[in-house]
Amino acid sequence: MVNSLWFKWKSLRLPWRKSFLVGQDLAGNTFWEFKDQLNAGRYRRIVKFDPKTHYGDVQVTPQWHQWLRYVRPNAPTLEEQRQDLVRQAQMKELARLADERWASKPSFLEKPKTQQQAPGIAPGPTTSAANIPSEPTTTTADAPTSPASAPEPEPTSPPPKTQKEINPWAKADKKGPGDSWQPEAWTPSSQR
Known part of the structure; x- marks a missing residue:
C-alpha cells in the first residue's frame, strides 16, 4: 500500500520535479x-533496479526495452506484462509438445531396428515352428515334406562383376606425368 502511494506520488508530473x-x-x-x-x-529514459542486484543479473523485458529505446511511445502496463508471461508459458508448452512429436518419429540416421525382407518374399505374417501344427513325419522318399522341415535354399552367389563395377577409380590410380612434380623453393633475385 505504501509502495503504491509512493509510486503514484512520484509519477505526478509536477513542474518542479526533475x-x-x-x-x-x-x-x-x-x-x-x-x-x-x-x-x-527531449526526455531521457532510464531503468533503476535494486542496488544489490549485479549488473549481469538485470533482466529488462522486451516491452520495457522498446520503451527505453523510444520504439513505443507508451509504457507497458502490468496487465500487458502478465499476459506476456502467460504467452511465454504457452509457447514453452507448445515447444515441449513439438519436441516430443519430433522425438517420437524414427530418425533416418539411425539403423533400422527390424530386418528387411528379402526380395521376392511376399509381406505377411511370419511363421514360426510354434505356429505350425505338428504332422506325423514319414521317412519314405515319396512322402511330402512339411514346410517346417523343408530344406533351406542355398544362397546363390552374386553375378560376376564387370570391369566397370570392380573399381570405378581405376583410371585415377594410374600415375600421370605431373604426379611426381614438386614446386621449387622461392629465392629472391638480387636484381634491382
Whole structure:
C-alpha cells in the first residue's frame, strides 16, 4: 500500500520535479523519465533496479526495452506484462509438445531396428515352428515334406562383376606425368 502511494506520488508530473516515475516491471525494476540538460525538449529514459542486484543479473523485458529505446511511445502496463508471461508459458508448452512429436518419429540416421525382407518374399505374417501344427513325419522318399522341415535354399552367389563395377577409380590410380612434380623453393633475385 505504501509502495503504491509512493509510486503514484512520484509519477505526478509536477513542474518542479526533475524526474518522473513512468512504471515498474514484474521484477521490481522502476522506469523513469527526466529532462535532458543539453536538449531540454527531449526526455531521457532510464531503468533503476535494486542496488544489490549485479549488473549481469538485470533482466529488462522486451516491452520495457522498446520503451527505453523510444520504439513505443507508451509504457507497458502490468496487465500487458502478465499476459506476456502467460504467452511465454504457452509457447514453452507448445515447444515441449513439438519436441516430443519430433522425438517420437524414427530418425533416418539411425539403423533400422527390424530386418528387411528379402526380395521376392511376399509381406505377411511370419511363421514360426510354434505356429505350425505338428504332422506325423514319414521317412519314405515319396512322402511330402512339411514346410517346417523343408530344406533351406542355398544362397546363390552374386553375378560376376564387370570391369566397370570392380573399381570405378581405376583410371585415377594410374600415375600421370605431373604426379611426381614438386614446386621449387622461392629465392629472391638480387636484381634491382
